Amino acid sequence: MSRAALLVLADGRFPAGGHAHSGGAEPAVAAGRIRNAEDLAAFCRGRLHTTGLTSAALAAAAAHGLDPLALDEAADARTPSPALRAVARRLGRQLMRAARATWPSPELAALAEARPRGAHQPVVLGLTARAAGLGPEDAAHCVAYETVSGPATAVVRLLSLNPFEATAVLARLAPELDRVAEQAAAAVHQGIDALPAASAPLLDITAEAHAAWPVRLFAS
Numbered sequence: 752m753s754r755a756a757l758l759v760l761a762d763g764r765f766p767a768g769g770h771a772h773s774g775g776a777e778p779a780v781a782a783g784r785i786r787n788a789e790d791l792a793a794f795c796r797g798r799l800h801t802t803g804l805t806s807a808a809l810a811a812a813a814a815h816g817l818d819p820l821a822l823d824e825a826a827d828a829r830t831p832s833p834a835l836r837a838v839a840r841r842l843g844r845q846l847m848r849a850a851r852a853t854w855p856s857p858e859l860a861a862l863a864e865a866r867p868r869g870a871h872q873p874v875v876l877g878l879t880a881r882a883a884g885l886g887p888e889d890a891a892h893c894v895a896y897e898t899v900s901g902p903a904t905a906v907v908r909l910l911s912l913n914p915f916e917a918t919a920v921l922a923r924l925a926p927e928l929d930r931v932a933e934q935a936a937a938a939v940h941q942g943i944d945a946l947p948a949a950s951a952p953l954l955d956i957t958a959e960a961h962a963a964w965p966v967r968l969f970a971s
Contacts, residue, residue, distance in 0.1 A: 768845035773905035773969035778957040801951040803898030807935035811887035813877025826871035832955035834962040844869030856882035891935035
């Protein structure tokens with residue numbers, strides 16, 4: 752197992768397309784729900800323990816070796832918003848391109864062939880972690896970090912928030928990131944049907960509204 756591979760995969764400069772997405776932060780800023788670092792922390796915490804946990808478990812399950820096609824169907828069932836399903840598949844397709852160039856594997860190739868329009872991003876990330884020699888908890892950590900780092904980076908741009916404050920928010924959330932990753936990795940031993948299915952209805956609602964905006968800074 753290479754910890755350096757985990758750093759590469761979690762690096763925001765890894766060309767997986769995440770920089771174009773705010774993780775729901777853009778509509779939250781527009782609605783006045785995120786106005787400062789304290790609001791950002793609350794938003795990230797809520798996202799981490801709902802959709803973040805769900806996505807981390809899907810990634811951990813893929814890294815563990817569970818059927819990626821069944822996991823992709825499970826991800827669909829856990830994503831009620833059509834807009835967010837489309838986003839997850841676009842991000843999965845982009846990640847797949849980067850992953851196959853970086854850590855080619857027969858499992859990634861098989862999933863790409865079975866899902867030419869893109870599998871859900873957490874499932875692709877889990878298979879990518881597996882191809883890189885990483886384990887389920889590594890994959891879960893990567894997803895948990897993406898869950899909060901994406902909105903934090905977006906809010907710096909949207910509000911001109913001091914980047915030091917945004918980084919401090921992420922640092923203070925670190926113990927919770929660890930707990931969510933551990934919980935997600937532990938769930939894979941119970942099978943796909945028992946994976947977490949925590950939801951965030953407000954994120955689903957605002958994602959649908961945001962997708963219809965004629966002008967926006969972020970794709971989601």
